[in-house]
Amino acid sequence: MDTTTQGLTIVIILLAMVVSVVVTQFIRRRRDLYALREIRAYGALPRMVGEAIEANRTVHVALASSGLGAENTLLALANAELFYQVLRRTVIGTTAPIFSVSEASAVPLAQDTLRRAYESRNLIQHYRVGSVRWYPGGTRSLAFAAALTTTVNEQVGTNVLGGSFGAELALVTGAAARANQNVIATSDQLEGQAIAYVMSDEVLIGEEVFAGGAYLGGSAAQVAGVVTTDVLRWLLILGLLVVVADGLSGGVFSRLLGSLLGGG
Amino acid sequence: MRRIGSAFTTAIVIVVGVITLLGLLVGDGLGNLSLLVQTTGIGTMTTVFLQLATITIAVTVLIGIINLLSVHGQRILRPTDGRAMTRVYSLILVVSALAVIVLGTLERSGVLTGEPPVTMILLEGVQVSIESALAGLVLFALVYGAYRLMRKRVTGSALLFTVVLLVLLVGALPFSSPVIRLIGSIRDWLLAVPVSAGARGILLGIALAAAVAGVRVLIGQDRSYRE
Numbered sequence: 001m002d003t004t005t006q007g008l009t010i011v012i013i014l015l016a017m018v019v020s021v022v023v024t025q026f027i028r029r030r031r032d033l034y035a036l037r038e039i040r041a042y043g044a045l046p047r048m049v050g051e052a053i054e055a056n057r058t059v060h061v062a063l064a065s066s067g068l069g070a071e072n073t074l075l076a077l078a079n080a081e082l083f084y085q086v087l088r089r090t091v092i093g094t095t096a097p098i099f100s101v102s103e104a105s106a107v108p109l110a111q112d113t114l115r116r117a118y119e120s121r122n123l124i125q126h127y128r129v130g131s132v133r134w135y136p137g138g139t140r141s142l143a144f145a146a147a148l149t150t151t152v153n154e155q156v157g158t159n160v161l162g163g164s165f166g167a168e169l170a171l172v173t174g175a176a177a178r179a180n181q182n183v184i185a186t187s188d189q190l191e192g193q194a195i196a197y198v199m200s201d202e203v204l205i206g207e208e209v210f211a212g213g214a215y216l217g218g219s220a221a222q223v224a225g226v227v228t229t230d231v232l233r234w235l236l237i238l239g240l241l242v243v244v245a246d247g248l249s250g251g252v253f254s255r256l257l258g259s260l261l262g263g264g
Numbered sequence: 265m266r267r268i269g270s271a272f273t274t275a276i277v278i279v280v281g282v283i284t285l286l287g288l289l290v291g292d293g294l295g296n297l298s299l300l301v302q303t304t305g306i307g308t309m310t311t312v313f314l315q316l317a318t319i320t321i322a323v324t325v326l327i328g329i330i331n332l333l334s335v336h337g338q339r340i341l342r343p344t345d346g347r348a349m350t351r352v353y354s355l356i357l358v359v360s361a362l363a364v365i366v367l368g369t370l371e372r373s374g375v376l377t378g379e380p381p382v383t384m385i386l387l388e389g390v391q392v393s394i395e396s397a398l399a400g401l402v403l404f405a406l407v408y409g410a411y412r413l414m415r416k417r418v419t420g421s422a423l424l425f426t427v428v429l430l431v432l433l434v435g436a437l438p439f440s441s442p443v444i445r446l447i448g449s450i451r452d453w454l455l456a457v458p459v460s461a462g463a464r465g466i467l468l469g470i471a472l473a474a475a476v477a478g479v480r481v482l483i484g485q486d487r488s489y490r491e
Binding site: 001002003006009010012013016017020021024067068069074075077078080081084104105107108112113116129130132133134135136142143145146150153154167168170171173174177188190193195197198199205206207210211221224225228229232233236 | 285289290292293294317318320321324325327328329331332334335338347349350353391394395398399401402405406408409410412413425463465466467468469470472473474475476477478479480481482483485486488
């Protein structure tokens with residue numbers, strides 16, 4: 001890592017820390033301080049879970065190619081938070097939910113997420129470790145997708161698919177569509193994202209999956225996370241605009257910055 | 265008691281997280297700051313933490329195998345959905361898993377020899393070819409998806425999607441008529457400018473949100489390990 005990247009990373013982390021802590025305090029004092037924009041998938045999710053419970057069908061959540069300890073650990077954690085919110089609405093039904101994972105390191109995460117969901121409803125006696133299923137995905141998640149096509153045939157009412165799906169997501173969403181099941185899908189891969197947009201009932205695009213806790217849980221810290229992401233996003237846009245303006249003006253901004261930093 | 269436990273785990277996560285972050289981020293190339301990190305032993309602690317994480321992740325494979333055998337063992341003995349095929353699928357899965365474990369063990373212990381190894385033949389001959397066949401099916405699933413999208417609701421974005429899809433497919437045709445060439449150049453522009461810009465936007469958004477999620481873990485705002 002070069003020095004510039006190190007410096008930028010430190011600045012981003014410190015900025016995110018400060019904004020996150022400060023905004024959390026403000027939102028704790030005034031809950032209506034920041035209005036979250038509408039995300040249709042989060043609006044539809046409680047209805048979809050309710051439909052599955054009323055039809056005595058189960059809710060299936062799947063985490064593809066994301067686990068703990070790899071480069072997509074944070075994606076796994078973000079999806080786990082979304083799934084927790086889904087599962088705590090699901091566990092009040094008579095049919096146990098199904099949690100499929102493709103990475104072995106995600107099995108303890110999935111078991112813990114499910115346990116927390118049952119515990120949050122004081123229904124821990126109904127928790128079964130067997131509700132978490134590991135289907136090894138291999139180098140591509142095609143094997144995992146194939147396994148999920150059999151899972152979606154098991155009296156499933158609603159599927160929430162997240163993690164790192166590629167084009168093979170089409171197999172799962174296709175099978176779910178043929179069985180008239182609801183599907184909410186997302187992926188950090190562009191191919192998977194495109195498939196999710198076309199073939200799911202509701203889609204979570206890009207970083208929206210990271211906001212699951214804020215939209216469905218709504219704690220001050222979770223909402224502060226969304227605000228922090230927005231602040232960083234606006235700073236990034238500002239930075240891009242400055243770079244463009246600098247290019248168009250023949251380097252006025254970079255000369256100004258250089259003189260401010262004492263470069264002559 | 266529960267609150268004390270929660271505070272304890274939060275403290276562990278914050279301390280280990282900050283030390284690892286410092287070791288990885290400041291451990292090298294930042295002059296006196298890096299020197300400070302190296303002399304205080306933070307670099308060594310970072311290496312130890314990373315090794316511990318690697319070993320723990322390796323152990324989770326064992327947890328995964330136990331989970332796989334127990335879940336599908338139950339499905340064979342007590343199928344929840346009453347479908348015969350469920351039992352068959354689970355039986356095939358359990359038998360395959362056990363067979364590969366036995367073959368792998370025999371290979372490692374030197375009982376089974378030969379080049380290429382049997383497990384490699386199984387991987388190349390069975391898994392890769394079946395996955396390739398499945399990949400071929402993705403195209404049909406995609407066409408069905410496009411049809412489903414237009415049938416469900418004809419919105420502006422659905423129309424745009426279908427038009428772009430058609431331009432991309434027609435532009436890839438190997439004919440040399442002027443119309444196809446024109447569509448081909450539109451396709452190239454689409455891929456180079458709007459598609460590339462949109463893709464970068466999505467990836468940047470994911471990166472920023474991931475950074476914030478990491479920071480939330482570091483400052484103890486993530487509650488997944490506290491409950």
